[in-house]
Amino acid sequence: MTGKKFKNISMDGLFRNNPTLRLVLGTCPTLALTTSAMNGIGMGLAVTFILLCSNTLISLLRKVIPNEVRIPSFVLIIATFVTIVRMVMEKFIPDLYSALGVYLPLIVVNCIILGRAESFASKNPVLDSSLDGIFTGLGFTWALTMIGAIREILGSGSIFGLELWSFKIEFFTSAAGAFFTYGVVIALFNGLFASIENRKRRKEFKLLYPSYEVDLPNKDKSENKIAKEAK
Amino acid sequence: MTVKQFFKSTAFKCILVLTCIALVAGGLLAILNDVLYISPEERTQRAIKKIYGKEVGFTELNVAGENGEYAQFSSNQYGNIDNAFKLEDGNYLIKSTGTEGYKGGSVTMWIVAKFQDGQFQGLDKVIVEGYEKQTLMSNFKASFYEVYTSNNDHILGGGMFGNASSDGVMGNLTSGATFSSNAVNRSINCALVYIRNVLATGGVQ
Numbered sequence: 001m002t003g004k005k006f007k008n009i010s011m012d013g014l015f016r017n018n019p020t021l022r023l024v025l026g027t028c029p030t031l032a033l034t035t036s037a038m039n040g041i042g043m044g045l046a047v048t049f050i051l052l053c054s055n056t057l058i059s060l061l062r063k064v065i066p067n068e069v070r071i072p073s074f075v076l077i078i079a080t081f082v083t084i085v086r087m088v089m090e091k092f093i094p095d096l097y098s099a100l101g102v103y104l105p106l107i108v109v110n111c112i113i114l115g116r117a118e119s120f121a122s123k124n125p126v127l128d129s130s131l132d133g134i135f136t137g138l139g140f141t142w143a144l145t146m147i148g149a150i151r152e153i154l155g156s157g158s159i160f161g162l163e164l165w166s167f168k169i170e171f172f173t174s175a176a177g178a179f180f181t182y183g184v185v186i187a188l189f190n191g192l193f194a195s196i197e198n199r200k201r202r203k204e205f206k207l208l209y210p211s212y213e214v215d216l217p218n219k220d221k222s223e224n225k226i227a228k229e230a231k
Numbered sequence: 232m233t234v235k236q237f238f239k240s241t242a243f244k245c246i247l248v249l250t251c252i253a254l255v256a257g258g259l260l261a262i263l264n265d266v267l268y269i270s271p272e273e274r275t276q277r278a279i280k281k282i283y284g285k286e287v288g289f290t291e292l293n294v295a296g297e298n299g300e301y302a303q304f305s306s307n308q309y310g311n312i313d314n315a316f317k318l319e320d321g322n323y324l325i326k327s328t329g330t331e332g333y334k335g336g337s338v339t340m341w342i343v344a345k346f347q348d349g350q351f352q353g354l355d356k357v358i359v360e361g362y363e364k365q366t367l368m369s370n371f372k373a374s375f376y377e378v379y380t381s382n383n384d385h386i387l388g389g390g391m392f393g394n395a396s397s398d399g400v401m402g403n404l405t406s407g408a409t410f411s412s413n414a415v416n417r418s419i420n421c422a423l424v425y426i427r428n429v430l431a432t433g434g435v436q
Contacts, residue, residue, distance in 0.1 A: 064248060066241055066245050066248060068241060069248060069249050073248060076249070077256070080256035083260055087264065091269060094277055
């Protein structure tokens with residue numbers, strides 16, 4: 001594997017195609033479980049482990065599984081790993097197990113895992129698929145942890161269970177607060193992402209056409225037009 | 232289609248692959264289930280730790296008595312006593328289910344009964360264990376449950392809990408969830424009947 005490929009896979013999973021903030025997948029656990037940062041980390045790591053295992057196994061079996069039973073096979077594999085995670089969590093981390101509740105078994109039908117299995121693991125080699133599983137999972141984990149931390153700080157006045165102050169806005173621990181926080185975080189992340197991409201494009205454009213002093217607008221259309229003029 | 236054709240067909244391959252995956256997955260889960268098994272004693276210990284806040288030794292009591300002599304108290308007009316534990320510090324932990332909730336459902340509560348030198352001192356903690364058909368249980372605030380633990384004079388005076396304040400019944404109601412409130416009250420009352428008639432008299436040990 002080349003360094004560029006590794007960078008691409010990692011940047012895709014963590015930022016460019018972040019399942020929570022860019023693709024808006026796995027919304028159900030994101031909204032329901034982010035009442036605390038700890039829940040976010042717990043759910044995120046559980047999903048990461050399942051993504052890693054399922055992506056690796058599906059990639060290994062991609063030439064054996066017939067196309068006609070692709071989805072049932074993926075679901076069977078994912079369900080097995082979810083059950084293993086449930087058993088391990090119930091045995092060793094019972095508090096987190098009860099906090100995650102029904103959302104833990106529901107990982108079986110989480111569109112992030114099925115989506116990566118279908119669109120990546122079933123078409124790519126094992127190492128690439130494993131890395132994709134790890135980085136997509138970590139992308140999901142940091143997004144959930146961040147939303148959880150914001151809601152916990154504002155809604156409960158604490159972070160990772162440690163009390164910061166007595167000031168609380170209960171709205172942030174409610175379902176409406178979850179939608180509000182999620183929306184604001186998506187908007188901020190995408191705004192920041194777009195501005196970084198823009199700056200990068202502007203830099204590349206300047207390198208290609210150093211004599212042009214233009215204020216490059218957001219979209220490719222205008223960029224193409226300017227490029228045509230430059231030619 | 233001949234047998235040979237069937238074995239060469241995609242349908243057979245599909246069945247074979249799915250069966251193999253299911254068998255391997257089933258075998259793996261069976262082994263892990265055995266390895267990661269949680270015994271009923273461990274579950275009880277965990278539940279006690281969660282409710283009590285610390286690990287404490289316990290003895291499970293036979294709620295109806297050796298010969299069923301306390302059955303009328305363990306299954307009374309308010310509901311049923313599911314489990315009772317004597318803790319090593321002298322207190323009792325009771326799991327009680329109150330009936331006649333919303334749509335005929337029930338509410339199960341864990342109740343810590345304080346005892347000193349064998350004398351009942353009141354309720355220390357009440358925690359919801361679970362419920363059936365009660366859709367508004369999330370509306371219940373901590374103050375609703377605090378009524379049971381902050382009125383030990385009322386309890387020691389023989390009082391009960393209910394929706395209306397009459398005949399020694401202390402009113403405790405969450406607005407809009409009358410039936411669920413009633414089921415919680417009945418669960419506590421069920422435990423009180425058992426405590427007063429069995430535990431406080433030195434019945435089951």
